[in-house]
Amino acid sequence: xxxxGLSPQVIKxxxxxxxxxxxxxxxxxxLWALSGVLPFIMLTLWSQHDGGNSLAYQGSxxxxxxxxxxxxxQFSVVWVVFSFEEDALFGRLSPxxxxxxxxxxxxxxxxxxxxxxxxxxxxGIALIFFLLNPASFWLPSFWQLLLAWLATFFSFTIGxxxxxxxxxxxxxxxxxxxxxxxxxxPYLFLSGLLAPLIAFPSDVLKFANWTPFPYLIDFPARxxxxxxxxxxxxxxxxxxxxxxxxxxxxxxWRLGVRRYTAxxx
Amino acid sequence: MVxxxxxxSKTYRIADKEPGLLGTFNHFFNRKTYDLKxxxxxxxxxxxxxxxxxxxxxxxxxxxxxxxxxxLIYPSAGFISVAGxxxxxxxxxFLKQITLVMGQKQQLIWxxxxxxxxxxxxxxxxxxxxxxxxxxxxxxxxxxxxxxLTRPVRKLSxxxxxxAELLAALLHRPTVLFxxxxxxxxxxxxxxxxxxxxxxxxxxxxxxxxxxxHYMTDITTLCSRVLLIHQGQLFxxxxxxxxxxxxxxxxxxxxxxxxxxxxxxxxxxxxxESLNGRSVCLLVERKNLTSIVSRLLxxxxxxxxxxxxxxxxxxxxxxxxxxxx
Numbered sequence: 001x002x003x004x005g006l007s008p009q010v011i012k013x014x015x016x017x018x019x020x021x022x023x024x025x026x027x028x029x030x031l032w033a034l035s036g037v038l039p040f041i042m043l044t045l046w047s048q049h050d051g052g053n054s055l056a057y058q059g060s061x062x063x064x065x066x067x068x069x070x071x072x073x074q075f076s077v078v079w080v081v082f083s084f085e086e087d088a089l090f091g092r093l094s095p096x097x098x099x100x101x102x103x104x105x106x107x108x109x110x111x112x113x114x115x116x117x118x119x120x121x122x123x124g125i126a127l128i129f130f131l132l133n134p135a136s137f138w139l140p141s142f143w144q145l146l147l148a149w150l151a152t153f154f155s156f157t158i159g160x161x162x163x164x165x166x167x168x169x170x171x172x173x174x175x176x177x178x179x180x181x182x183x184x185x186p187y188l189f190l191s192g193l194l195a196p197l198i199a200f201p202s203d204v205l206k207f208a209n210w211t212p213f214p215y216l217i218d219f220p221a222r223x224x225x226x227x228x229x230x231x232x233x234x235x236x237x238x239x240x241x242x243x244x245x246x247x248x249x250x251x252x253w254r255l256g257v258r259r260y261t262a263x264x265x
Numbered sequence: 266m267v268x269x270x271x272x273x274s275k276t277y278r279i280a281d282k283e284p285g286l287l288g289t290f291n292h293f294f295n296r297k298t299y300d301l302k303x304x305x306x307x308x309x310x311x312x313x314x315x316x317x318x319x320x321x322x323x324x325x326x327x328x329x330x331x332x333x334x335x336x337l338i339y340p341s342a343g344f345i346s347v348a349g350x351x352x353x354x355x356x357x358x359f360l361k362q363i364t365l366v367m368g369q370k371q372q373l374i375w376x377x378x379x380x381x382x383x384x385x386x387x388x389x390x391x392x393x394x395x396x397x398x399x400x401x402x403x404x405x406x407x408x409x410x411x412x413x414l415t416r417p418v419r420k421l422s423x424x425x426x427x428x429a430e431l432l433a434a435l436l437h438r439p440t441v442l443f444x445x446x447x448x449x450x451x452x453x454x455x456x457x458x459x460x461x462x463x464x465x466x467x468x469x470x471x472x473x474x475x476x477x478x479h480y481m482t483d484i485t486t487l488c489s490r491v492l493l494i495h496q497g498q499l500f501x502x503x504x505x506x507x508x509x510x511x512x513x514x515x516x517x518x519x520x521x522x523x524x525x526x527x528x529x530x531x532x533x534x535x536x537x538e539s540l541n542g543r544s545v546c547l548l549v550e551r552k553n554l555t556s557i558v559s560r561l562l563x564x565x566x567x568x569x570x571x572x573x574x575x576x577x578x579x580x581x582x583x584x585x586x587x588x589x590x
Contacts, residue, residue: 261338
């Protein structure tokens with residue numbers, strides 16, 4: 001049975017090879033996992049600041065939100081624009097373009113393999129968090145976990161498509177990664193990484209909800225933490241963004257690849 | 266015809282920048298560009314099973330042409346057909362019939378053994394695992410590579426890496442091979458092995474090979490026909506001998522005399538290239554060769570003589586060095 005046009009043999013080969021490759025970088029991945037502790041820093045800051053009262057969530061809810069935000073972030077990190085830019089500049093993209101497989105699948109496989117490699121480190125950090133903060137411990141139900149996983153996977157998909165859109169600009173401008181910085185700032189403020197979006201002024205919240213950013217961290221984190229959230233609306237919004245971005249990426253890719261000059265190769 | 270090229274051109278728009286701060290400001294606010302014709306109205310055909318050498322100085326347009334032939338870049342004008350397909354469409358049946366190997370550029374995953382990359386390639390090209398293993402064994406035997414396939418690529422020598430790259434590029438048994446400097450940087454032994462492998466692959470599969478190389482031994486060993494491109498235009502399409510004739514309208518006449526002679530004795534016999542004791546080397550125009558040789562034979566006491574073409578690698582080498590014809 002084919003998945004998204006890929007045969008099981010291709011999926012197995014791509015994933016197992018990329019997983020083996022990522023294991024070679026396990027120490028680096030552990031450090032990347034550790035470097036994603038921004039939600040914990042924000043938790044500490046907000047907890048010190050009037051006990052988090054201004055954030056709508058308090059006490060263990062606040063801790064659970066930020067731990068969930070940390071975990072969602074761990075499994076939705078995207079770096080395709082940087083890998084793609086390097087591959088395009090150094091000519092490594094050329095053999096991939098000449099193979100009967102869309103080059104973006106290789107990047108998808110490496111991201112998923114990295115997530116699996118990252119899992120034990122993220123899990124370990126969560127355990128340490130609970131040891132230091134036992135009052136915030138909770139065990140999500142199976143369905144809660146399943147929905148949170150799905151929301152996180154969709155979050156990764158949106159992030160991947162957003163970055164792929166920018167990566168496709170490499171065909172016009174070799175340094176497309178600089179444009180990624182434009183995404184980073186709204187992502188930081190509107191995704192829920194710094195504070196739950198519910199704590200934002202209503203106008204900002206309304207604006208944020210028209211962007212894909214709240215569905216990258218805030219929505220999946222609230223599902224995982226078991227906090228009040230409109231699950232149907234969240235998933236529909238995630239699917240909306242995926243169905244908007246996917247054709248945009250494919251069209252931009254098709255237009256861009258005509259301009260490919262195969263430099264460095 | 267496996268490859269058919271008609272009036273192929275590729276133009277790049279290049280930004281021109283003067284050095285210095287003023288040049289930088291001008292470049293920023295009033296960018297000047299010009300169109301560079303990297304390939305200009307090139308036409309040729311290649312039959313199935315041919316091994317054709319593609320020669321030219323750096324920047325002559327060889328690699329750009331190869332990239333257009335394999336569908337990596339779009340031509341600005343002209344028509345290309347490879348194995349019955351328009352390369353720029355990159356249709357799956359076309360991609361399964363071709364391969365591009367670029368010396369020093371790799372598709373193998375750096376930190377894993379080549380075997381991992383090979384299994385990915387096998388899956389991508391829809392080759393079942395047992396069949397893939399058979400093909401790997403066959404190609405590995407031809408390339409004389411074995412245990413290296415299970416060592417991380419980063420631990421392999423350049424020659425071993427190149428062999429593994431070739432294996433990865435040929436696993437799907439392409440019928441049209443585009444090879445861009447496949448022996449670049451390899452030592453003499455590794456070069457020879459790659460050459461004999463390519464000849465054997467061509468013999469076994471009947472594949473068509475278009476090869477660029479700056480090592481003339483690659484060309485003289487493998488190619489019966491050469492295309493010489495110069496400043497984007499096709500300068501020669503034919504045999505090596507014919508190319509030699511075009512590049513050098515002279516032949517070397519080497520004489521071994523029984524008696525010593527002076528330089529002035531050879532006035533009117535062509536260009537005196539060297540005179541060492543009784544050994545003389547003259548460059549004689551091809552059209553005058555017969556008459557001059559008969560005059561030499563009648564006017565000098567000759568112990569031995571030989572008429573040769575100047576070595577093709579010297580001719581092409583000087584062409585590459587000069588960058589002009």
